[in-house]
Amino acid sequence: MDLVSPDFPFWLRASHLINFVLIGILLRSGIEILSSLPRLWWRNDCAPGTEWLRFTKRKLPKEEGVYTSLMDEKPVSPLLALPGNENIGLGRHWHGLGVMLWVLNGVIYVVLLFATGLWRRIIPTSWDVIPEAWESFKIYLGFGVPDVSHFTPYDSLQMIAYTGVIFVIAPLLIATGIAMSPTVRTRFPWYVRLWGGHQGARSIHFLGMVAMSIFIVVHVGLVFLVHPTYNLPHMVFGVTDTARFAQAFTIAIATIVVVIGFWIFLSYWTLADRARAHRFLVPVTEIGRKMGLGWVKMKPNSPGQYTEKDISSFHWTNGLPPTEDESAYWVASRDKDFADYEILVKDITTGVEKRVTLEEIKALPRQEYITTTTCMQGWSATSKFTGARLSDVMGLLGPRPEGVNYVMATSYGLAQKMYDNRPREPFYSVIDLNDADSEMTILAYERNGHPLDIHLGGPLRLRVESSHGYKMTKWIAEVAWIADYAEYGDGRGGTREDSALQAFNGRI
Ligand SMILES: Nc1nc2c(c(=O)[nH]1)N[C@H]1C(S)=C(S)[C@@H](COP(=O)(O)O)O[C@H]1N2
Ligand SMILES: [Mo]
Numbered sequence: 001m002d003l004v005s006p007d008f009p010f011w012l013r014a015s016h017l018i019n020f021v022l023i024g025i026l027l028r029s030g031i032e033i034l035s036s037l038p039r040l041w042w043r044n045d046c047a048p049g050t051e052w053l054r055f056t057k058r059k060l061p062k063e064e065g066v067y068t069s070l071m072d073e074k075p076v077s078p079l080l081a082l083p084g085n086e087n088i089g090l091g092r093h094w095h096g097l098g099v100m101l102w103v104l105n106g107v108i109y110v111v112l113l114f115a116t117g118l119w120r121r122i123i124p125t126s127w128d129v130i131p132e133a134w135e136s137f138k139i140y141l142g143f144g145v146p147d148v149s150h151f152t153p154y155d156s157l158q159m160i161a162y163t164g165v166i167f168v169i170a171p172l173l174i175a176t177g178i179a180m181s182p183t184v185r186t187r188f189p190w191y192v193r194l195w196g197g198h199q200g201a202r203s204i205h206f207l208g209m210v211a212m213s214i215f216i217v218v219h220v221g222l223v224f225l226v227h228p229t230y231n232l233p234h235m236v237f238g239v240t241d242t243a244r245f246a247q248a249f250t251i252a253i254a255t256i257v258v259v260i261g262f263w264i265f266l267s268y269w270t271l272a273d274r275a276r277a278h279r280f281l282v283p284v285t286e287i288g289r290k291m292g293l294g295w296v297k298m299k300p301n302s303p304g305q306y307t308e309k310d311i312s313s314f315h316w317t318n319g320l321p322p323t324e325d326e327s328a329y330w331v332a333s334r335d336k337d338f339a340d341y342e343i344l345v346k347d348i349t350t351g352v353e354k355r356v357t358l359e360e361i362k363a364l365p366r367q368e369y370i371t372t373t374t375c376m377q378g379w380s381a382t383s384k385f386t387g388a389r390l391s392d393v394m395g396l397l398g399p400r401p402e403g404v405n406y407v408m409a410t411s412y413g414l415a416q417k418m419y420d421n422r423p424r425e426p427f428y429s430v431i432d433l434n435d436a437d438s439e440m441t442i443l444a445y446e447r448n449g450h451p452l453d454i455h456l457g458g459p460l461r462l463r464v465e466s467s468h469g470y471k472m473t474k475w476i477a478e479v480a481w482i483a484d485y486a487e488y489g490d491g492r493g494g495t496r497e498d499s500a501l502q503a504f505n506g507r508i
């Protein structure tokens with residue numbers, strides 16, 4: 001076989017180490033994300049009892065609207081998850097930061113691999129690798145080790161495994177990760193369908209993670225078991241200098257210990273001051289969000305993208321309807337079938353406000369579409385929603401003055417859980433004008449052709465199709481033009497941002 005230099009150049013060793021650190025961040029934050037809804041489905045309606053895998057003993061009630069997804073969250077130790085202890089928001093930011101750096105590192109690695117010609121050491125160019133790999137595999141099965149002359153620097157089995165990890169599994173993880181974004185789903189529904197919908201993408205993402213984890217365990221194990229006197233100096237110093245084995249071994253073990261320590265440190269650093277972690281992580285991940293999806297404008301589904309056939313038979317819930325204590329008004333109105341229901345539409349920048357009845361909202365032009373809701377916790381459900389465009393409702397105030405930058409929607413209901421467990425405050429969410437003006441942002445009053453179900457926000461809820469569910473305030477009390485969201489709540493732009501430390505930008 002034609003040999004490229006067996007040496008490992010510095011860039012290769014550096015990107016290998018960086019990859020190790022980042023994969024750990026991705027795996028650990030991935031565990032955090034999974035723990036917020038520890039179930040996996042192939043079906044997009046996520047009906048209770050139809051999951052193909054679950055990591056919780058809790059049985060789900062079959063009835064809709066009695067059990068919220070927040071109740072399904074499961075705490076995981078900070079030793080295992082990043083950051084652990086039910087912090088899905090921060091877990092997602094770590095995942096986002098990890099992905100940005102991992103993809104960057106991966107692209108640099110692949111470009112250099114091709115630029116230097118070193119790809120020839122990894123990517124098989126002859127079918128001979130298959131019988132050769134089979135021979136090596138049989139030797140390993142007999143607890144033997146192929147002769148060192150086979151490693152040039154990789155043997156056929158390694159070539160197949162590395163090519164599979166770099167050019168199949170890693171791209172698969174990226175592709176299925178993208179398929180879980182609500183912005184991508186709204187704009188390119190065919191792409192999400194390609195993966196079997198949101199739940200298919202989520203399940204395949206999980207299986208890719210399992211494959212990657214198995215690879216890591218076997219790979220690290222074999223480095224120490226198969227010709228370690230050659231491998232370790234090669235990995236650490238770039239050359240096969242068996243005389244420096246002891247030194248390389250020590251450095252490799254010390255590096256692994258330090259990296260694991262660093263992973264765990266990140267968890268405790270995050271948990272020590274979650275608001276600080278949010279302040280650090282969100283602006284950094286926002287770069288990726290903006291570059292990736294900030295520019296995408298939503299447009300109504302074209303006919304046929306979703307059909308009535310796609311409508312889910314089950315719809316998950318987050319948040320329960322207001323109780324008498326939370327809103328006596330909402331409860332009294334419900335008892336009258338919402339005949340007198342009204343909301344407040346205001347412009348906080350000028351002080352202008354207007355009471356608007358449900359009837360008036362229904363008299364505005366109807367906007368109707370079939371859409372998939374996703375909660376960033378992981379579930380999805382497809383429904384047809386009908387309502388008035390938010391821009392038409394806000395338009396009842398007249399032209400929008402200069403100085404308005406956001407729309408804030410506040411609920412009659414209270415948040416499920418507050419940061420620091422302080423008394424619960426009304427649920428609210430804030431969206432920017434790009435999303436507020438979208439034709440895919442409505443105040444919905446019907447679902448699947450009947451009045452909006454109580455548990456899904458009846459009689460009126462916000463729908464922001466560009467975003468995850470946490471942007472969609474249910475049981476609307478008030479919609480307002482505001483200049484800045486820093487003055488409301490904890491200043492992060494919504495209840496789930498304040499209390500679950502989600503990002504203001506809900507498009508990913
Ligand atoms: N008032 C109110 N609105 C809310 C919530 C809530 O707890 N209270 N949860 C939000 C979250 S996190 C999600 S995922 C969606 C879920 O919408 P659904 O219950 O209609 O499926 O509602 C959002 N709107
Ligand atoms: Mo959610």
